[in-house]
Amino acid sequence: MTDMGQSDTVKADRVVVRTCPLCEAGCGLEISVRDTTVVRIRGDMNDVFSKGYICPKGSTLKQLHEDPDRLRQPLVKRDGKHVEVSWEEAWEHVERGFTQVIADHGRESIGAYLGNPGAHNLSAMTFNRVLLTAIGSRQRFSASSVDQVPKQVSAGFMFGTAISVPVPDLDRCDYLLMLGANPYASNGSLATAPDWPGRLEALRARGGRIIVVDPRRSRTAESADEWLAIRPGTDALLLAAMVTAVFEAQRAQLGDHLAGHVNGLAEVQEALAEFTPEAVARVVGIDAVTIRRIAVELCDAQRAAVYGRIGTTTVSFGTTASWLVDVLNAVTGNLDIVGGAMFPLPVASGPTTRGKPGVGKGFRTGRGKSRVRNFPEALGEFPAALMAEEIDTPGPGQIRAMVVVGGNPVLSTPNSEQLDKSFASLDFMVSVDIYLNETSRHADVILPAPSSLYRSHYDLALLNFALRSVANYSPPVFDLPPGVPDEWEILAKLAGIVQGLGTNVDPDTIDDISIRSLIESTVRDDTSVIAGRNPDEIYQALSSPENGSLRGPDRILDLLLRIGPFGEGFGANPAGASVAMLKQHPHGVDYGALIPRIPEVLRTPSGKIELAPAELIADLPRLRASLSADPDAMLLVGRRHLRSNNSWMHNIRVLVKGKPRCTLQIHPDDAARLGVVNGGAVRVTSRVGSVIAPAEITDAIRPRVVSLPHGWGHNLPDTRQSVAHEFAGVNSNVLTDHEAIDPLSGNAVLNGIPVAVTAESV
Ligand SMILES: Nc1nc2c(c(=O)[nH]1)N[C@H]1C(S)=C(S)[C@@H](COP(=O)(O)OP(=O)(O)OC[C@H]3O[C@@H](n4cnc5c(=O)[nH]c(N)nc54)[C@H](O)[C@@H]3O)O[C@H]1N2
Ligand SMILES: Nc1nc2c(c(=O)[nH]1)N[C@H]1C(S)=C(S)[C@@H](COP(=O)(O)OP(=O)(O)OC[C@H]3O[C@@H](n4cnc5c(=O)[nH]c(N)nc54)[C@H](O)[C@@H]3O)O[C@H]1N2
Ligand code: SF4
Ligand SMILES: [Mo]
Numbered sequence: 001m002t003d004m005g006q007s008d009t010v011k012a013d014r015v016v017v018r019t020c021p022l023c024e025a026g027c028g029l030e031i032s033v034r035d036t037t038v039v040r041i042r043g044d045m046n047d048v049f050s051k052g053y054i055c056p057k058g059s060t061l062k063q064l065h066e067d068p069d070r071l072r073q074p075l076v077k078r079d080g081k082h083v084e085v086s087w088e089e090a091w092e093h094v095e096r097g098f099t100q101v102i103a104d105h106g107r108e109s110i111g112a113y114l115g116n117p118g119a120h121n122l123s124a125m126t127f128n129r130v131l132l133t134a135i136g137s138r139q140r141f142s143a144s145s146v147d148q149v150p151k152q153v154s155a156g157f158m159f160g161t162a163i164s165v166p167v168p169d170l171d172r173c174d175y176l177l178m179l180g181a182n183p184y185a186s187n188g189s190l191a192t193a194p195d196w197p198g199r200l201e202a203l204r205a206r207g208g209r210i211i212v213v214d215p216r217r218s219r220t221a222e223s224a225d226e227w228l229a230i231r232p233g234t235d236a237l238l239l240a241a242m243v244t245a246v247f248e249a250q251r252a253q254l255g256d257h258l259a260g261h262v263n264g265l266a267e268v269q270e271a272l273a274e275f276t277p278e279a280v281a282r283v284v285g286i287d288a289v290t291i292r293r294i295a296v297e298l299c300d301a302q303r304a305a306v307y308g309r310i311g312t313t314t315v316s317f318g319t320t321a322s323w324l325v326d327v328l329n330a331v332t333g334n335l336d337i338v339g340g341a342m343f344p345l346p347v348a349s350g351p352t353t354r355g356k357p358g359v360g361k362g363f364r365t366g367r368g369k370s371r372v373r374n375f376p377e378a379l380g381e382f383p384a385a386l387m388a389e390e391i392d393t394p395g396p397g398q399i400r401a402m403v404v405v406g407g408n409p410v411l412s413t414p415n416s417e418q419l420d421k422s423f424a425s426l427d428f429m430v431s432v433d434i435y436l437n438e439t440s441r442h443a444d445v446i447l448p449a450p451s452s453l454y455r456s457h458y459d460l461a462l463l464n465f466a467l468r469s470v471a472n473y474s475p476p477v478f479d480l481p482p483g484v485p486d487e488w489e490i491l492a493k494l495a496g497i498v499q500g501l502g503t504n505v506d507p508d509t510i511d512d513i514s515i516r517s518l519i520e521s522t523v524r525d526d527t528s529v530i531a532g533r534n535p536d537e538i539y540q541a542l543s544s545p546e547n548g549s550l551r552g553p554d555r556i557l558d559l560l561l562r563i564g565p566f567g568e569g570f571g572a573n574p575a576g577a578s579v580a581m582l583k584q585h586p587h588g589v590d591y592g593a594l595i596p597r598i599p600e601v602l603r604t605p606s607g608k609i610e611l612a613p614a615e616l617i618a619d620l621p622r623l624r625a626s627l628s629a630d631p632d633a634m635l636l637v638g639r640r641h642l643r644s645n646n647s648w649m650h651n652i653r654v655l656v657k658g659k660p661r662c663t664l665q666i667h668p669d670d671a672a673r674l675g676v677v678n679g680g681a682v683r684v685t686s687r688v689g690s691v692i693a694p695a696e697i698t699d700a701i702r703p704r705v706v707s708l709p710h711g712w713g714h715n716l717p718d719t720r721q722s723v724a725h726e727f728a729g730v731n732s733n734v735l736t737d738h739e740a741i742d743p744l745s746g747n748a749v750l751n752g753i754p755v756a757v758t759a760e761s762v
Pocket of ligand 1: 407
């Protein structure tokens with residue numbers, strides 16, 4: 001906030017409101033601007049969802065926009081050094097690179113990795129798909145497999161689509177069991193709502209209770225009624241025991257609203273029966289009495305919800321834990337009920353609102369196997385943990401080129417020292433990024449996405465998980481400087497070039513092909529509001545001057561809004577949602593709180609909730625085997641900080657200054673036993689790597705657990721992030737193991753890593 005007074009001396013000539021693209025909270029920002037300069041950023045008091053709330057990152061969009069290290073010009077690597085070139089020259093390099101790799105090794109040799117900011121980026125949401133199709137290779141990877149894929153897989157099996165993820169109805173809930181989530185730092189995830197802390201405090205203020213399960217006493221645990229210090233990686237066992245406890249207490253109750261809509265209740269009961277509270281207590285580290293009590297409290301509460309996040313998904317039993325969260329919601333009568341776990345109803349058309357209500361093709365994984373490890377695909381991609389072996393292992397289909405869009409896998413994915421070497425061995429690599437960082441330093445060509453303030457925005461992905469049906473459209477704050485392509489134009493042009501259309505390919509051509517195919521599939525869908533309509537007429541309606549001559553992501557968004565559940569419907573509902581309509585409502589439109597959606601939301605072939613998916617039941621012997629784990633092994637977990645954002649906001653001084661955050665948290669008992677002193681150097685060693693970090697001795701962590709945040713380690717050479725370099729920290733993913741993955745989803749195990757900890761003598 002210190003730079004605010006300074007900026008205030010400059011008078012703004014206009015105020016623009018916009019949704020913050022930095023995290024899933026999607027807060028409304030009020031941006032005061034003079035000419036081409038940001039004067040000040042603060043929370044938009046009138047935003048229908050965030051009502052003025054922002055976190056310390058939101059206002060730093062100004063610093064990000066102004067950061068001299070942020071790339072403005074394409075870079076190509078010449079004699080090992082990155083030099084600035086014109087866009088024309090960059091595109092020629094791209095064409096030459098792709099042409100050579102395709103000639104030498106075929107299209108299957110081009111891999112792609114899509115990073116997390118793409119989920120907050122309308123360009124990426126609408127054109128990454130186009131790029132992947134154009135590349136035409138199955139070697140697809142993304143940050144999803146170091147994050148939420150397990151939840152999507154379990155939701156897919158249970159409810160029919162990978163987007164059918166129930167969210168806790170925070171604002172109407174009065175008992176919340178939260179596992180492996182720290183919204184005081186993260187602002188919430190897979191449950192989109194601004195000001196999670198305020199919503200949690202309101203829950204308690206109305207007499208509700210919050211129980212936090214976490215090996216660390218996080219800020220969230222601190223503010224809760226109860227902290228259960230679980231052993232890392234054992235949430236699936238804990239949840240299984242809670243389900244069993246509910247059955248044993250004869251309290252299992254789906255509720256009248258689910259009657260006739262659920263398959264597999266008896267099967268779940270039987271399959272989980274062996275996981276009693278007593279059987280799991282030793283390994284989970286939580287006593288049986290407490291497990292039983294919480295299970296019954298979930299049944300007793302008026303309106304309760306169970307919610308699990310990163311600590312439950314980035315573990316060996318990620319899919320199992322994700323499944324059991326919703327089983328527990330169901331058997332305690334809290335699934336699809338106001339104040340319980342509910343299905344969002346997004347304003348833009350999506351997988352849970354398209355197609356015939358109540359039934360569908362269902363969901364499966366394994367429609368292809370990875371080349372080296374024969375690992376099944378999930379959500380059309382392979383685990384990020386497999387990227388290195390797919391690059392390193394010779395043979396047909398070996399990856400020889402990579403396209404990375406808005407991702408930093410060299411810091412974010414397991415065994416990153418290995419991946420760093422693999423990237424260095426590629427024949428060709430393109431990064432679409434805003435920085436020259438640990439990953440993009442390997443790229444032969446870096447194509448800079450423009451600052452987000454030059455782009456329009458709508459949270460197409462995250463609003464699928466929102467706690468209310470809201471819609472906010474943000475026009476660009478500034479016009480793009482002449483000659484600078486928008487990010488979607490970069491992606492469309494890349495797609496055109498990799499397809500062989502040459503460097504003169506016009507992004508508008510690619511855009512037209514893409515929107516036309518989307519329109520055609522929509523008019524062919526007989527459940528759509530424009531079923532049977534003339535595709536040309538729809539195309540004209542979207543593109544006409546009266547509709548703002550929309551193109552690119554805005555035009556795709558307009559189609560999705562207009563055919564969505566609240567949509568304008570191309571005449572069917574004139575007051576309904578569209579880009580034009582949202583432009584009239586700069587603070588957003590709120591269509592209300594969530595409503596029960598069973599059975600309409602289901603897309604399973606049976607038209608029922610599948611409480612006992614065969615894949616999950618078949619994996620239970622592995623869960624049983626985990627009961628013999630050593631409860632004294634030293635395990636590493638991660639953590640997040642409010643002023644950090646994965647690996648990439650560390651070049652903004654106001655966010656990184658102050659107390660160093662990349663510390664190894666360790667319990668005083670462990671520190672004493674191992675001779676570790678506060679602030680002293682500690683070596684942490686896993687099967688695959690070793691790092692040295694400063695110790696932070698704290699009783700806010702369970703004994704035999706240590707914690708290191710991820711996204712640090714900015715000391716690699718040949719990057720251009722001067723501030724991040726100064727506050728380098730160490731990379732926790734040097735320690736995470738590329739072989740440790742959840743077999744059901746392919747998600748990397750990033751929490752519960754076996755490590756040895758030793759004091760480092762200096
Ligand atoms: N050990 C451990 N590892 C983890 C996690 C953990 O909890 N523990 N968390 C995991 C999770 S949940 C995630 S999502 C991943 C994230 O993994 P990644 O997505 O690979 O990493 P990010 O740090 O988000 O990197 C974002 C990249 O996008 C660039 N970027 C920023 N804005 C834009 C833009 O507008 N356009 C473009 N083209 N690029 C942009 C940044 O410069 C940066 O290079 O990390 C995972 N890694
Ligand atoms: N400020 C900030 N906000 C962010 C991000 C960021 O980097 N910084 N990243 C964004 C992204 S990409 C995501 S995916 C979300 C994630 O959002 P959250 O899921 O809320 O992520 P974390 O804050 O890492 O909280 C995870 C918690 O799980 C605990 N944990 C670790 N292992 C286990 C375990 O085995 N069991 C249990 N029960 N708990 C465990 C950790 O101690 C930690 O407190 O945050 C988003 N928001
Ligand atoms: S909470 Fe997230 S969306 Fe809100 S201001 Fe902070 S970074 Fe932006
Ligand atoms: Mo994430």
